Amino acid sequence: MSSREQYAPGAAFGADIRKEGETWTLVLVRDLRHPPAKVWKAITEPEHLRQWAPFDADRNLGTVGTAKLSTVGAPKPLVSETQVKRADEPKVLELSWGGQNMRWELEPLEGSGTRLTLWHNINRGFISMGAAGWHICFDVLDGLLAGQPIGRIVGAEAMKFDGWQRLNAEYAKQFGIETPAFPSRPT
Template sequence: MELADVSAHPAGDGRWTLVFTRDLSHPPEKVWDALTEPGRLKEWAPFEPSRDLGEPGEATLVMDGAGTDETVTKADRPHLLEYTWGGDLLRWELEPTETGTRLRLSHTMPGPEWAARNAAGWHVCLDTADLLLAGTPQGRVVGEDALKHDWQDLRDAYTAKLS
């Protein structure tokens, strides 16, 4: 299992930011669509949005049947997407590479104890997104299903990497 490049640091407001960087073999426009289009997000993300996230403004993100009102604060296609999620801040940066896209997620969360857990979760989600982008969608992997996709081993490996 190849881990993403990760780091965690204080965010300056008492919270912490996990920086999760992964290369995908798909062009930025295609990755952008997977990050913003509701039909694509529901195939890999831990939530479903009420609307396309490609424009700033209010949106509801539904997870486990419960919705939270969130805000897309920045949307610069296909380079930068930033929005709130349950008190956290997700900032997706897309950089073209020779073979596709370097995706950098900065996930600002309550504290450092969340970093390895969230890294493992995003790892599983982005494995699923990669399959979707390759044209072989398998459907969302969340909750108990994530345990069947090596989430525990990933969490342990990211704990060691972030130590």
């Protein structure tokens, strides 16, 4: 993919849901063609996060402690104090974002790739929308790592993007849930 205009997300894949008590967790797995050290930088360094993630960070997330994450694309500014609970470079990053726990695992693949797994505690009603949003974020991340950035596509902008509604419906079907209602796209 070489430009935003040419980008179209592929079919829904690499996602699962887990339920433990009343806690729902979205689990996303993506194999990237880039080494763990490069992927680690992309998920921890503010200048990289600004190019693909649904949040901005006020500091490098590669160390334990407090950070501020600003949700991008929210109707009003939403800044949450976050705790980076574990930062084991370049293997595991655990943090809370808006009261939801997230765990990133980076596993080296044969050659020079990385299997990136994200566990994201999420409200059950938003699971398929979250999967669709992270799918697009991971596509943008992959392009960025390959030196072919297409620019961040998150929040309301992602929901208007061609392919998001299809992904939302595909993930809902895979998870065996109703496709959640979302604001219709302006015409």
